[in-house]
Structures are given as structure tokens and as C-alpha cells.
Amino acid sequence: MRVSLPCATSSSLARRRITIKRFTFKLDPLLRLRKREENHALAELAVVMQKVNAQEAIKTDSARMAQEEKALFEKKHREEFTIELFQMYDRYLERLDTESEEAQRILDGMQPELKSAMEKVLEARRRKRAVEIIRERKYKEFQTTQRKLQARELAFLNQRRDALFAQENDNASATQEMEEREGEDEYVKPGADDALAQYYRSMGMEDPRRK
Numbered sequence: 001m002r003v004s005l006p007c008a009t010s011s012s013l014a015r016r017r018i019t020i021k022r023f024t025f026k027l028d029p030l031l032r033l034r035k036r037e038e039n040h041a042l043a044e045l046a047v048v049m050q051k052v053n054a055q056e057a058i059k060t061d062s063a064r065m066a067q068e069e070k071a072l073f074e075k076k077h078r079e080e081f082t083i084e085l086f087q088m089y090d091r092y093l094e095r096l097d098t099e100s101e102e103a104q105r106i107l108d109g110m111q112p113e114l115k116s117a118m119e120k121v122l123e124a125r126r127r128k129r130a131v132e133i134i135r136e137r138k139y140k141e142f143q144t145t146q147r148k149l150q151a152r153e154l155a156f157l158n159q160r161r162d163a164l165f166a167q168e169n170d171n172a173s174a175t176q177e178m179e180e181r182e183g184e185d186e187y188v189k190p191g192a193d194d195a196l197a198q199y200y201r202s203m204g205m206e207d208p209r210r211k
Helices: 007-017 028-079 083-186 192-202
Strands: none
Touching: 028 083
């Protein structure tokens, strides 16, 4: 026998499911702002680092070319030596040294700018992390609350299920009992008059009560 859930039960279950909500954080707009500030600071640092890398490349190239020129001069010196070759070699090395020194001077002058850009990145990350820590704590609290609500919801649903199963069994028993009673009512035991009339008929006699 199928038992339909009462409307009140369905509506109460729907109301209880509303208690399970999505996590929301009031400071999410602030967190997004902190992330933008961090990205802006990183972009500024990237510009400074690009300048630093360019000067470092000049120093590296100057040292490499000076080493190559020294090796070339030593080879030519062994084969043939001229004053013009030595002067050209000396001027070339001097130019490379000048370029390397200039690059180092620029690098030294960029150190305050580089330090400031790195400090801005660290500060932006610190400010963003402060909001992230609050969000993580709030999310853990939200998860704890949700687990409690879900456990309470599960207990409620189990209780309702047991109650509905018990009600279904009671309804099935009541229906079976009712059907048995209806079957008994359909069978009516013959009365004494009917039995006497049946006796006369079986003996081939006419029922004198009809005369």
C-alpha cells in the first residue's frame, strides 16, 4: 500500500534544507582590492627588474667580449706584434671597461628604486595576506557550522523516515484488518427460519407456514 507524504511534512523538509547556505565573506571586495594592489606592485617591480637586467646584460657582455679580445690579442701577438694592433686592442678594452663601469654606476643608482619596488610588493602581499587569514578563519567557522547543521538535518530526516515507515506499517495493518472485516460482513449465517424452510424442501414437503 502506498502512503503519500503529508503536505506539511514536505514543506517542513524544504524549510530545513534552506539552512544549508553558500559561504559568503563580507571582506571579499577588500580582498579583491588587495590583490589588485599586489598585481600593480608586481608590475612596477617588473619594470625596474627589466632595467636592472638590461644593465646586468651590458656588464656580462662587456666582460665576455673583453675576455674574447684578450684571447685574440694573445694569438695575434704570438704571430705578429705591431704598435697599431696594441693601441687598437687597448682602446677596445678601455671602451669595454667604460661600458661595464657605466652599467655598474647605473645599477648602483637603481638600488633605491629596486628596494622601494620590492618593499611595495612585500607590503601589498602582507596586506592581502592579512585579509586572506581572516577569510580562511571565517571559512573554517562556516564549515564547522555547516557540518553541525548537516548532522542535525540528517538526524531529522532519519527521524522522519522512521516515523513515516512506522505510519505506513500501521496504515497497512489497519487496511488489512478492515479488509478482513469486510469479508466477514459479506458472509451472513442463515437464520432458523431459513434452515427450517430448507429442511421442508429437502423432504419434498410444502412449508406449512406458507398456507
